Amino acid sequence: MIYKGHIIWVDDEVHHLKPHIMFLESKGYKVSSVTNGIDADSLNKKNRYDLVLLDQNMPGLDGIETLKKIKSHRESIPVVMITKSEDEWLMDEAISQQIQQFLIKPVSPNQVYIACKQILEKNxxxxxxxxxxxxxxxxxxxxxxxxxxxxxxxxxxxxxxxxxxxxxxxxxxxxxxxxxxxxxxxxxxxxxxxxxxxxxxxxNDKTQSLFSPAIFEKYAKPILEKKNKVCIIIIDCMRCDQFLSIYSHLDSLFNMDISYHLSLLPSATPYSRNAIFSGLYPDELIKRYPKQRDLFSNSSQGLNKYENELLIDQLSRLKMEDKKVHYHKIWALEEGKRFSKKINNLLDKDVLALVVNFVDMLAHDSSKMEVLKEIIPDDIGYRHTVKSWVKNSWFNDVLKQLSESNFEVIITSDHGSVKVNREVMVSADKDASSGVRYKYGRNLNTRSKNVIKIDEPQKYRLPAFGPQFNYLIAKNDSYFLYPNDAHKYKNKLLDSFQHGGVSMEEMLVPVIKMKGFK
Structure with a gap:
């Protein structure tokens, strides 16, 4: 018979419980018994029991006093209280001491067995x-x-x-x-x-509304047409598994419905997030906004600095220029705290647009800081870090306030990320972009099959800046290196989280529609 654990049963009438003890032993449990709390406390200090079955009404120490002594020595030990008392104060006190179950006598051997099984064999x-x-x-x-x-x-x-x-x-x-x-x-x-x-x-299929440019019209516009308020939150670089890891937490605040969109290629912020705010594909964006063309063509910083203007222009094209809008980008802890304190002053707006950079910064910095590589060595570590941030940061305060407001909330991301471990050598001139999973420039080339080479950018709705302009997009878990500095950057980038390429993690992005319970 398989040994399933050691139980101590504390009851001044334990001699009447022989049938119960024999039944538990027939199921693979070892059962020790004592008639009072003092002996139970003493034995608990000498032995490592897996479960305590505890009566309340005993001479000397009662059940609650015994429970406190047992827990003071080993707080994590599971306890089931089995007693004749139905007093509610006792139930409240036992629950406050974190017992696992409360059973009212008389109990059958099978009832006790089920309680033990649920605790000791559940995992x-x-x-x-x-x-x-x-x-x-x-x-x-x-x-x-x-x-x-x-x-x-x-x-x-x-x-x-x-x-x-x-x-x-x-x-x-x-x-x-x-x-x-x-x-x-x-x-x-x-x-x-x-x-x-x-x-x-x-x-290029105009009947589809799968990609980043369709998000606002597909999800936010119907809410505004009903004269309701909407808050769209874009958590830069947040993946599906990270969203699901916080789903139960969000479920305590909102009614939710989950859908998805496809990130554009390259699956990177300058393309996908600009597309969300503008409602335009990259080739349309640079035609409508010449200053964006200049930024792209020079591989400049600040490719997303006009998002507020892009959103207002999109609302105008959707015939919603009368909507009051507030856009806010949060890139640091103190900025997040300031926003959470002033959100109540923004509840008169029709549209709140919030960009949160924490997850993206985590991915980027993990390739630069050894301590972050230890904290997020893999997908599980990454999920746990994101989950902890959501539950314990200013962002949780914002979610709570939104859940109590009249806003409907849409949470999504512009793209995800993937852990890279396969290098791909590329050749490019000095003016090529610096992306790890995507590059654009003139005459980019590689011999690797782990790359999508785009020589006709217009077919992918991407801008081209001059003749022989092309893109390289990494596939699966590959990343780009130049031959002359491969060793230097391989050590830095290997096993880091990157984005811009083709993978399920980067391109299949959740869209969570949420509404508070009020």
Whole structure:
């Protein structure tokens, strides 16, 4: 018989509970028993029990006093109180001491067994079930993946894989996590092939509203047409798995509905976020705004510094120029705190547009700072860091205030990021852009097959600045190096999170529509 744990049962009438103890022992538990709290406390200091079953009405120390002594020695030990008392004060006191369950006598052996099983075997049962369900899903995904032929189908597949990632953080063994990682890698290769073969058609299909330029019209405009207020929050560089890791927290504040959009290529802020605020593709953007053309052609800093103007112009084109707008970009902690304190003064606006750079800064700085590489060495570390930030920063205060307001909220990102580990050598002149996962300039070249080479930018709705102007877009988990300084930058960039290329993580971006409960 498999040993399932050691239980101590504390009850002054424990001699009447022999049938219960024998039943638990028949199920694989070792059960020790004592008749008073003093002995229970003494034994708890000498032995490591997995669970305490505790009566309330005992001579000497009562159940609550015994519970406090036991918890003072080992706070994490789970406790089930089993007593005749139905007093509500006792239930409240026991719950405040963080007991796991409260059972009212008389109880059957099976009731006690179920309580023990739920506490001591829960993780194993969930892990076994999770593993079995994933292996079944693994086979179905492998059968179906060759027949995926639409962005919607790719989103549904990716969402399913990400949900498995979240589940596996707590309830799967390392071997299954490795299987899932390999499956995601295979899916990414096929997704990349799909994008390579279909992107040109999708982006030029006027019946589609899949890409970054459609977000405001598709999600915010219907809200404004109903005379309601909308807040659109763009968390730069936030991925689907990071969104799902905070989903339960958001669910405590809002009713939610999740959808998606496709980031433009390159999957980078100058293209995708400008597209969200302007409602325009990059080739349209530079025609309408000559100053943007100058910034792009010179690979200048500040490619997104006109977002407020772009948004106001988009509202005008949508015949909503009468809407009162406030745009705010938050790039530092103190700025976020200031915004959270003044948001109540902005609730008279029709449109709040908020850009938050924390996640993007985290990705960029992880390639520069060794301490960040240790904090976010992988996807799990990245998710945990983002989740902790959302729950403990000024941003949580903003979400709480929005949930109590009349605003409907849309949270999305401009693109995601991917961990890179395969270098690709490229050749370019000194005026080429400096991106790690995408480059543009004149006569860019590479021999690698892990790159999409765009020699006719207009077919991808991208601007071209002169003859022989082209783009290189990294595929899967590759990143770009120049041969003359490859060693220097390889050590810096390897295993860092980057964006601009083609992967599910970068291009399949959640859109979460939220409304408070009031």
């Amino acid at each position: 194993r049962i969930i892990q076994d079930k999770t593993s079995a369900d994933y292996l079944q899903d693994f086979q179905k995904i492998n059968q179906d993946i060759d027949f995926i032929s639409s962005p919607d189908a790719w989103w549904n597949l990716y969402l399913k894989l990400v949900k498995w990632q979240i589940k596996f953080e707590e309830h799967a063994d390392l071997s299954l996590q490795n299987i899932l990682a390999d499956q995601i890698k295979t899916c990414n290769q096929l997704f990349t092939r799909y994008i390579e073969e279909n992107y040109e058609h999708l982006i």
